Amino acid sequence: MEETKKTAILIPCYNESKTIENVIRDYQAVMPHAKIYVYDNNSSDGTDEIARKAGATVRYEYRQGKGNVVRSMFREIDADCYIMTDGDDTYPAEFALELEKQIYSKQADMAIGDRLSSTYFTENKRPFHNIGNVLVRKLINILFKASVKDIMTGSRGFTKEFVKSFPVTSKGFEIETEMTIFALDNNFKIVEVPIEYRDRPEGSESKLNTYSDGYKVLKTIGTLFRDTKPYAFFSIISLFLLVVGGAFFVPILLNYLETGTVARYPTLIVITSLGIIAIISYFCGVILEVLKKQHRHNFERNLNLLNELWQKNDDKS
Missing domain, CATH: 3.90.550.10 (Spore Coat Polysaccharide Biosynthesis Protein SpsA; Chain A)
Structure with missing residues (x-):
């Protein structure tokens, strides 16, 4: 040392x-x-x-x-x-x-x-x-x-x-x-x-x-x-919502193919809402990931400036 x-x-x-x-x-x-x-x-x-x-x-x-x-x-x-x-x-x-x-x-x-x-x-x-x-x-x-x-x-x-x-x-x-x-x-x-x-x-x-x-x-x-990982975080939420919505949608779809009618409109409305929320969540993740990368660039730039400043002070002393 x-x-x-x-x-x-x-x-x-x-x-x-x-x-x-x-x-x-x-x-x-x-x-x-x-x-x-x-x-x-x-x-x-x-x-x-x-x-x-x-x-x-x-x-x-x-x-x-x-x-x-x-x-x-x-x-x-x-x-x-x-x-x-x-x-x-x-x-x-x-x-x-x-x-x-x-x-x-x-x-x-x-x-x-x-x-x-x-x-x-x-x-x-x-x-x-x-x-x-x-x-x-x-x-x-x-x-x-x-x-x-x-x-x-x-x-x-x-x-x-x-x-x-x-x-x-x-x-x-x-x-x-x-x-x-x-x-x-x-x-x-x-x-x-x-x-x-x-x-x-x-x-x-x-x-x-x-x-x-x-x-x-x-x-x-x-x-x-x-x-720190908004894309992964919100993608997981989107996938979860899509899986839940899909589990309830499949029986409605099968019933429609069999009878030609939709038996549970309230459930279908809720499923549609879940799908919309899933899409919004996914694109929130995309946008936040872009902002996170920009923040990372700024962090590296500021860290380099700090290092240069400390080096100049060390050289003076």
């Missing part, structure tokens, strides 16, 4: 007083060149004071939710490499060095700490979390034709380009899913690094609600699928 390069360790925290000091000490030992930022999200157990005494720079985000914290971190911190981890001491610090290496060697725009390929399923004692991770992974890989192994890990490395171009819209734990889909949709380079995972120490409780947060993640996937 070049001496002029700046690495920032970002740790979003909510009531992690039992573990935050150990997390900070581990990163200080493994990555002494990096600056550690702890963003306190309305903790009531003195997490911020413990982090400050341990040597971290402490900042605050008063809007509750991990997505809100990530938004503030990405907006406020300026660095060349960003390493994000959790304050619950579940991700060993030594693996962050490999994430950092992937970023500085330009192998990745987002380096993912892959828990699911190592110790996650044996260490994590919450079976519904395990099932949810597998379900989300399969769903995203099918919808976005990808092969990402760990969608929801909290251990990640980012380039400056990724951080400053990522529009955070999630408020809670669905933020990791949003990051992954954003990277896939915008053709950012993703590298997965197998890392060890250890369950929370005794007395440390997870803030993740399996059912409500799981619902939010699935809702986020659906929303982002609609926004």
Whole structure:
């Protein structure tokens, strides 16, 4: 790593007083060149004071939710490499060095700490979390034709380009899913690094609600699928409506061919309406796909301009 390069360790925290000091000490030992930022999200157990005494720079985000914290971190911190981890001491610090290496060697725009390929399923004692991770992974890989192994890990490395171009819209734990889909949709380079995972120490409780947060993640996937792949999304709706309409239309058609009369006019009217809606839905998808491609072109153009501006600033300094 070049001496002029700046690495920032970002740790979003909510009531992690039992573990935050150990997390900070581990990163200080493994990555002494990096600056550690702890963003306190309305903790009531003195997490911020413990982090400050341990040597971290402490900042605050008063809007509750991990997505809100990530938004503030990405907006406020300026660095060349960003390493994000959790304050619950579940991700060993030594693996962050490999994430950092992937970023500085330009192998990745987002380096993912892959828990699911190592110790996650044996260490994590919450079976519904395990099932949810597998379900989300399969769903995203099918919808976005990808092969990402760990969608929801909290251990990640980012380039400056990724951080400053990522529009955070999630408020809670669905933020990791949003990051992954954003990277896939915008053709950012993703590298997965197998890392060890250890369950929370005794007395440390997870803030993740399996059912409500799981619902939010699935809702986020659906929303982002609609926004990033509108042609596929609305084509599926059109096909569904046509299949339903066809199932009701066939008996009416057979009856007409047999008797020469239409027996169920109300049903035929509903079927016709479904057909019209299906056609409208399909062409909405076509129009939105064109707009999406235009947005993609603008995004790439603006990203290139940002890179040129940063390069000029680096040359001056």
